[in-house]
Amino acid sequence: MKVEGDKKIEAFLNRHEFLTPKRYRYSDVKNMTNSFRDKLGKGGYGDVYKGKLLDGQHVAVKILNKSKSNGEDFMNEVSSISRTSHVNIVTLLGFCFEGRRRALIYEFVPNGSLxxxxxxxxxxxxxxxxxxxxxxxxxxxxxxxxxxxxxxxxxxxxxxxxxxxxxxxxxxxxxxxxxxxxxxxxxxxxxxxxxxxxxxxxxxxxxxxxxxxxxxxxxxxxxxxxxxxxxxxxxxxxxxxxxxxxxxxxxxxxxxxxxxxxxxxxxxxxxxxxxxxxxxx
CATH class of the missing domain: 1.10.510.10 (Transferase(Phosphotransferase) domain 1)
Structure with missing residues (x-):
């Protein structure tokens, strides 16, 4: 049974389906990261792992921590960055949402943070x-x-x-x-x-x-x-x-x-x- 926050996120994703990037299953996320083997770093919202898509493209996969805000940070990220296309903005390639299992898949930026x-x-x-x-x-x-x-x-x-x-x-x-x-x-x-x-x-x-x-x-x-x-x-x-x-x-x-x-x-x-x-x- 879905909790209220999960229902809210699912409704949000349905409303913004034309804007959101590709949706992946959690099993896909595990496969692309080789079961989360290569950890790139840790942020305030979760750990980031290096992965590879089926076409060979390298990606950075952020596994979000269990949110205490009914998924506001997840919805913020998907709704805002999905609207962007600029050389100085990181590209969101996909996401995963399966209840408390949430991930964001970005282009891989090799030199890391400033x-x-x-x-x-x-x-x-x-x-x-x-x-x-x-x-x-x-x-x-x-x-x-x-x-x-x-x-x-x-x-x-x-x-x-x-x-x-x-x-x-x-x-x-x-x-x-x-x-x-x-x-x-x-x-x-x-x-x-x-x-x-x-x-x-x-x-x-x-x-x-x-x-x-x-x-x-x-x-x-x-x-x-x-x-x-x-x-x-x-x-x-x-x-x-x-x-x-x-x-x-x-x-x-x-x-x-x-x-x-x-x-x-x-x-x-x-x-x-x-x-x-x-x-x-």
Missing amino acids: EKFIFQKNGDRQLTWEMLYKIAVGIARGLEYLHRGCKTRILHFDIKPHNILLDDDFCPKISDFGLAKLCPGKESVISMTGCRGTIGYIAPEVYSRNFGRVSHKSDVYSYGMMVLEMVGGKTLNDEDYHTSEIYFPHWIYSRIELDEELRLQGIVDDDVDQERVRKMI
Whole structure:
């Protein structure tokens, strides 16, 4: 017997059948992942495994945790990402829904998340400033598409390095739409109960309405904080960041507010790269 949440999801899938990608059985998911042998990573909503479709195409399969929200995260992901088609948005190829067994099948993005590459190791950067700049521009294009290019606006609400995937050519792809909201009207201002997102990237108005209304600008705030991480080379939630003499985002803000030179010599030495960093900020 189906629980109420399962009935709700099944009704949702029936209503959006023309939008949703291919539906797979759970046995298909086990076969394509070779019984979940190759684990790629773990996220807030479940584990991700590498798989292969019958045509040989490699995929990433996210097995969703048992949801406490009647499947809202599952429906969010399917309904939002199914409406997209953009080089900077990860492609959802299929899904599985068999009661509590739920999975999402994505294109496989070989270089994994941006998080692995932007933080310094032993004081050295893993990507050139040219690559970082191109990645930042690509993410911005993907966000612009979600906010203005889709027939129905999509607000992501969890933009952060972990949710940006990089392909073979380090082209960025926005992923993980479990917290996304659709905006049917022309305006992107939405009403929302509760807070959603990741600490360090959440716009002030998302956790307190005293700061204003929640809109697509909330994603832009998260994007800005992520770019600061890309420039600073360490996570904004790093204890060293908060115990250091100068908190990097505040330092950047004060320089811009006073219209002073950013003095990036400690971060960037080359003049061309300094210009790239200024554009990013």
